[in-house]
Amino acid sequence: MRWLARARWPLLGIALLLAALWWLRAPIADYLLPRSTTERLLAQAEQALMAGRLRGKDGAGALERFNAVLARDPDHAAARAGLERVARAALAGAEQRLEQGEPTRGSPARRY
The missing domain is CATH 1.20.5 (Single alpha-helices involved in coiled-coils or other helix-helix interfaces)
Incomplete structure (x- = not known):
């Protein structure tokens, strides 16, 4: 005892x-294991991009996730390529809305 x-x-x-x-x-x-965080952020960014969530108010959009990877590693090639794909997707969406005659955010037609 x-x-x-x-x-x-x-x-x-x-x-x-x-x-x-x-x-x-x-x-x-x-x-x-900081690499695992980077890989997780990249996977989440890719999922958001595939789902069409380019930006998110809660930080869950592809743009925010790719930027989070670049904050950890400014020379990360996959994150830079992902940001380029986000920019192309945003541009394609804006062009499509303009072709359909939908007013863009901030245009005078949208205010009325």
């Missing part, structure tokens, strides 16, 4: 350390 009294504090410390590691597992993994 005496060994239990001695081991109580080290065991409590180990339990608290394990709980803290479990609670902080995502930030620690992102710090130790």
